[in-house]
Amino acid sequence: MTEHAEAADRAAVADLTGRVALVAGATRGAGRAMAVELGRAGALVYVTGRTTRERVSEVGRATETIEQTAELVTAAGGTGIAVPTDHLEPAQVKALTERIDREQGRLDVLVNSLWGGDRLIEFDTKWWDADLDKGLRMFRLGIDSHVITSHYALPLLIRRPGALLVEITDGTAAFNRTYRDNLCFDLTKNAPHRIAFGLAKEVKEYGGTVVSLTPGFLRSEEMLDHFGVTEETWRDAVAQEPHFAIAESPALIARALAALAADPAKERWSGRSLSSGELAKAYDFTDTDGSRPDAFGYFEEVVFGGKDGTAADYR
Template sequence: MSLRGKIAIVTGASRGIGRGIAVQLGAAGAKVYVTGREPKTSLSNVDRSLPTLETTAQEITERGGEGIIVYVDHSDMEQVKRLFERVSNENEGRLDILVNNAYSAYNAIVDNSDKKFYEADPEVWDEVNNVGLRNHYYCSVYASRLMVARGQGGLIVNVSSIGGLRYFFNVPYGLDRMSADMAQELYESKITVISLWPGAAQTELSTKLVTEDKIKLKESTISKESIKKRFLQGETTEFSGLSVVALAKDPKVHSKTGRTLVTADLACEYGFHDINGRKIQSVRSVGYLLEFGLGYSLGGYLPNWLKLPG
């Protein structure tokens, strides 16, 4: 079962997990609109080695799908609105898949992760949640209008993290409730809303941060060495893409609506490994929690199926 003929939007797809999801949707045959900010080529500090929205769209097409670039500043809701108007106009009102991934607060999180919330500038909340929670909400509104009007269901995936369950990094870092509430109101329309938790992923930015030792943490949180090991041994960015494709192909996916799902758990359920052949440990795995959470090497010997309840 391919996704040929399906229309998808992946926000924040220039690099990282967004790019990984977009190229896997393309490999499954989908027409994928990828968004990102227009590059400011005049800036001297632009890292030319990083992937771009153009390379993402090109790879989508090379893998068998159709990649379409739309430059969008996701802090500008007028631009967000025009994105969905364009997709609607070009596809007779059809949209099958929305992946909300755009995010711009990595530097703000890293710069403030060693501070208590009242020690940081309160504007950090807006930095974290504007191109994040707020943008995800706007995109979901416009996508839902198209999906409901067409009457053929649809899939909305909000890329989240374990920060939606427990304290991680800082107070502003923490989307899953919105996914669950949207799922309830969209249930009768057969539109599935999922909150997706990737594990520690080898994105360009996370790799740079851990190798250059730029992560700052409070004493009460997990050790810096443990976080570094998590990311350097983490899943590829396309592992999340394999998860989204598996959900999009599942004819019974609506039974999962409103849930928070872990990429590694989906790999076990649907029977896929990472693109490098590795079997990824779930963040719910007891072995993973012992090894990376508490620093016990014994955790690496425990079976992956031994997990905490979801």
């Protein structure tokens, strides 16, 4: 890492001392990174998911657990509390929010980063030839879980002005005007934009903010494994997938969340569809290598728009 990148790293930390957050779906990827960054900023973070040291979810990645995430939150400077929770089970989510209320009496940030359905997507398959059960399961994992969690958490969240609810998705509302090549995946990843738009109206009178937020081309643990690379060697994957040159680490969306949560004027964003790259510009932070990748600008203008350029022009 260069001296410039190290300086950018240090400058990225917000101050969320005394805040209480719930990151629903914090086992890996963006969810884990966001939980850790909130901890780095001083927050107490409840982290939930279905994979624990005793039990593995249907995603099947046993080496990533919510206990690990909680430990990383604490090591970063916050307080991490792991609570095994299946967010498709209303009774479990109700018990979770009651516990947070009992133990903390407040909730300042709720992040719905629930998904786990990548393995269900059948690209290049007409809907009538696709597996119906897989499609309906995507709805459960990426829509129902979000709605159930918000239903139980919002009464606690809106108790204090300045609360923030973030709906994590894949693709901005503008980018998702392009069909995502699988009907149920397309619907599932567009739903958080409408959830954020609607709930922003409902919480406005309580001084709350609701947004949808997406990473760009995310270098999640699963994506790195897919290409057979690590975070240190990720550029080797560009030979397999040239567009991976625009990829960003999970730290970028994590820093976006922390900056947004710490912003006293964040309500100006309410109801909007946001990206990690957009907030990196607005709040002046970078990825871990000191770059500021604009994945959606690259895809919209170069890949789909035919403009001359490379990923390097958008970092």
